[in-house]
Amino acid sequence: MSEAASAHVTLAKSTTKQASHPPTHPRPGGPTAGTALLPSLAPLLHDWLPRQRWFAGKGHPVAGFTLVAATEILPVDSPTAGPGLLHLLVRVHQPGLPARPTGDCYQLLLGVRNDLPPALASALIGRVTDGPLAGRTVYEGLHDPRLAGLLLERFRRPGPLGALRFERAETIPAGLAPRLLDTEQSNSSLVFGDAYILKILRRVFPGTNPDLELPLALVGEGCGRVPAPVAWFEATTPEPLTLGVLQPFLRGAEDGWQLALGALAAGRDFVPEARALGRATAEVHTALASALPGPDLRLAGTEALVAGMTQRLESTAQAVPALLPYVPALHAAFDAVAELGHRGRSWATHRVHGDLHLGQTLRAADGFWSLIDFEGEPARPLAERRSPQPPVRDVAGMLRSFDYAARSHRPWSDAWAERCRAAYCEGYADVSGTDPRSEPELLRAHETDKAVYEVLYEARHRPDWLPVPMAAIQRLAAST
CATH class of the missing domain: 3.10.450 (Nuclear Transport Factor 2; Chain: A,)
Known part of the structure; x- marks a missing residue:
């Protein structure tokens, strides 16, 4: 409608x-x-x-x-x-x-x-x-399974079906048995014969979903860090809606979150993996900057960025009173970026992953890292998720993820997380030529914004986890 x-x-x-x-x-x-x-x-x-x-x-x-x-x-x-x-x-x-x-x-x-x-x-x-x-x-x-298998058959015979349209980029074999994964929160996924995985988007929005748009753009740039879309389907009326994307299933690949937890449990470093993840992220960002560049973030854009961060901080503090004592210091992190904008500083933007963390990465048996799930944060409006952003937003999300992994292990090791964070930034710089830490104000602001988001999420959904982002809030407030 x-x-x-x-x-x-x-x-x-x-x-x-x-x-x-x-x-x-x-x-x-x-x-x-x-x-x-x-x-x-x-x-x-x-x-x-x-x-x-x-x-x-x-x-x-x-x-x-x-x-x-x-x-x-x-x-x-x-x-x-x-x-x-x-x-x-x-x-x-x-x-x-x-x-x-x-x-x-x-x-x-x-x-x-x-x-x-x-x-x-x-x-x-x-x-x-x-x-x-x-x-x-x-x-x-x-x-x-009988009904789930019909979706794969529709991809094998692409074209319109009622309000739907099925598209494919390559030939798909028949007879692959489906199984439903039970691990996703915001969508549903079917695996067909360990060859393909179909993500079915549950809450849908007008326009092309980034989980289809960005992988297609990356494939067009020759970037191999994302599984290439094999097929997809959409609603054609009353307005276009992306409904699902079929991609190769990376059989035997392990997600970065579980690998990090395994390293912590074994008492070993995660530095080589973090450095490799930094390189993979930079390769994706380089391709996105070429395929889907955005305008430089100048004064007006910087003011809008800071205003959004400030609004999220203030509304979260009202919902989670534990955040209130830290609000003035966290404001300072955002104000530092605004001040740079008023001095004439600008930053490059392009399309980004938008919700990058260890759980959005997969390592194959040969050690090759891939990035997945380019949908962005599902709670944010689609127009916002499709807007160009400073690439440091993705970097901040991954840095917070290392902190989450370390905090999930007892005893908590701040040094483990810091080594991972440093290695990730070094790996990123190896490919991009720019260390994300060379722009500390912008990086700190995005880390702060991400931690504020985490505070609200944990307070609403997993109160036992609230100390994890609150520890980051204390650290970030002290650093300003």
């Missing part, structure tokens, strides 16, 4: 909304052909959606839904037919989230059966009591 149409939606707790236009490309007589589908599913979605890990509106009541688009990937023909697969784009209205007045749009893949076999019991959403699916059982379709 367009933004203009969304603005005219009247919210009411007891009402389920329907889009002003019919679902896109309905099958004659099928469940997507009429207006009764979403109202019949709404009671089930009210209960099921807020319990999903990828649902961003937890803690706020759901007032209703708008059906944006519906497509039958595998038709549901009759009550005696086999399983069907419905693809829905549903806008969720939550009046308690004033920052998102039109609601968040989510991608749902719903399996439909007469009865659910025991092996799929954990995927149950519920039984529909009325509407075109009355008497049928609805469940999370990605848990069903």
Whole structure:
């Protein structure tokens, strides 16, 4: 649904909304052909959606839904037919989230059966009591290997399907068994035969998602530090939306977070790995600077950058009182960047990863490092995630990640983290020619902003982890 149409939606707790236009490309007589589908599913979605890990509106009541688009990937023909697969784009209205007045749009893949076999019991959403699916059982379709395999088949035969369009960059073999990973928080991923991994974006936004846009740009620059997109699919109406990206599955690769924890547990340094990660990051930044450069960050841009950091600090301090004593000193870190801007200092910008940390890196068996998950911080607006940034933003995220890893181990070793941080910056300088520490004010400001974000996240979701970013807050406040 367009933004203009969304603005005219009247919210009411007891009402389920329907889009002003019919679902896109309905099958004659099928469940997507009429207006009764979403109202019949709404009671089930009210209960099921807020319990999903990828649902961003937890803690706020759901007032209703708008059906944006519906497509039958595998038709549901009759009550005696086999399983069907419905693809829905549903806008969720939550009046308690004033920052998102039109609601968040989510991608749902719903399996439909007469009865659910025991092996799929954990995927149950519920039984529909009325509407075109009355008497049928609805469940999370990605848990069903038969239905999940249909997505790979659609990539093998690219083109339009209802409100969807499937694209591919190379030939894909048939018959690869799917399995659903259970490790992601904000999205869902399917692995096909240890050959490919399909990330399915759950909360979707208009425009091309950076997780497709940036890897394609990096491949175009000849950068091998990111798995190249093999295929992808998107919604074509009512507006373009990136829905999923298929990439090679790096079998046997280990993520940087687990490797760092293993080094800590074994009592050994992580310096060679950190230096190699610095080089890999610089290679990615060099390619992004060439493919997707941005304007230099001058006075107006610097003031906007500092204003955003300051606003996040002040709002977080109101939400987490433990931060209040450090606010004046943290302000000084941002003010130092503003002062440089007023003196005429500028910084280069380009598109960046946006959420770089150890968990977004993979090391192959031969020691080669790759960067993954270019979506950026999912909680931030897509327009912000797609805007050019100083590359030091990614550097700050990785430096904070070394600190997190060290803090997760007992006894805490500040020296371990500092050696990793230094090695990472040295490796970065080996490739880029510039050590990130040569711009201490900008680096400190971005580290501070990242630590403030971590404080709010931990206070809301993992209170036991709050001492980790608070220790960084104390260090950063003392350094200013």
